[in-house]
Amino acid sequence: MKALSLPIILATLAAGAVPTAASAEAGDVLLRVRGIYVTPTEDSGDILPAFPGETVSLTDAVAPEFDLTYMATDNVGIELIAATTKHQADGVTGVTGGLGDLVETWVLPPTVTLQYHFAPNSKVRPYVGAGLNYTFFWDEEAQDPLTNAVGPTKVTLSDSFGWALQAGVDIDLNERFFLNLDAKYIDMNTDVELDTTAAGMQTIDVDVNPFVFGVGFGIRL
Template structure:
C-alpha cells in the first residue's frame, strides 16, 4: 500500500470510527445539510487523440496509458436532492509514440496529473437505501513533474517537457448503496474534458509540440460515510 493510499484509507477508517457509536435508530438516506465523505479506488482511462509531433514528425501521434490510484471526495447536500461534490486525486501517466521514429523510441514522457473537479449532482431517491445520482460540472487540470523518458533523451539528447494546464467540463453518474445507516458502497463513472499542449525542448531536433486530447473516463469503486 503506497503512502497516498494509506492516508485515504486512514481518513475513511477514522470517520467510520467516529460514527460507530451512532444509534441504530438513526434515519437512513440523505437530506439537506449532510456532508458525504467517499474514498474510492479509481481507474483513469484516457480516450486520447493527438496531433502529430510538430514540426519534425507531423504524421506521428502519441498514446497515453491508464492509471489506478485512490481518490477522496466530499459532497455537500444543499437540498435533499442537490449536492455539490469536490473531487481530489492525482495520477501519473506516460505518453508513448505510436508509429515511426517515435514509436520505435516507445515511452516519450511522463507527467503527474492533478484534476480537481466540482460537480453539481441530482440525487434520486434521497431517503432510500439505494440512491442513484447524476452530475455535471467543471474541471481544472494541473500537469506537474513532467519528465522526458530515458529513451527519448538517449535519442535526441537532454530534453525538457512542459504540459499546459486544462479547463474543461465534466459529467458523472453513480449510485450509493447503504450498508448501515451511515456507511454506504459507492460506484461512480465520470467523463472529463481534458486537453493539453506538450512542449518538448530537445538538444538534437529543437522544440517539438503535440496537442493531446486526454478526455479520460474515470471509473471508481469505494465506500462513503454520511458525516
C-alpha cells in the same frame, strides 16, 4: 390473544434489526474514498515539426480518490473531487513509435460537480452530476528512450480547463456507511512542448478526455 400478539412482536423486533438508511438530507456532508481506474480516450495531434504523421498514446492509471459532497437540499448536492494519477505518453508509429516511452507526467484534475440525487430517502440512491474541472500537469519528465535519442529534453504540459459529467450510486451498508459506484467523463486537453537538444522545439496537441471509473466507501458525517 397471545397467539396473535407473537407475530406482531416478532415483526417489530425484525423491523428494529434492519439497518436504518443512511439517507442524505439537506445540510449533510458525505465523505467518500474510492479506488479509481483512469483510461484516457486520447486524440493526439502530430509531433511537429520534426515528425509529421507521428502521434502519441497515453497509458491508463489506478489511484485513490477522495471527495466531499455537501447536500444543499435533499436532492441537490455539490461535490468536490480530488485525485492525482501518473501517465506516460508513448510514441505510436515511425521513429517515435520505435522509441516507446517519451514523456511521463502526473495529472491533478480537481473537479466540482452539481449533483441530482433521485432517491435521497432510499437505501439505494442513484445520482447524476455535471460540473467543471481545472487540470494541473506536474512533475513532467522526459523518459530515457527520448533523451537517449535527442539528448536532454525539457518537457512542459499546459494546464486545462473543461467540463465534467458524472453518474453513480450510493448503496447503504448501515445508518452511516455506504458503498459507492461512480463513473465520470472529464473534458481535458494539453499542449505538450518538448525542448530537445538535437531536434529543437517539438509540440503535440493532445485531447486527453479520460473516463474515470471508481468503487469505494462513504460515510455520512
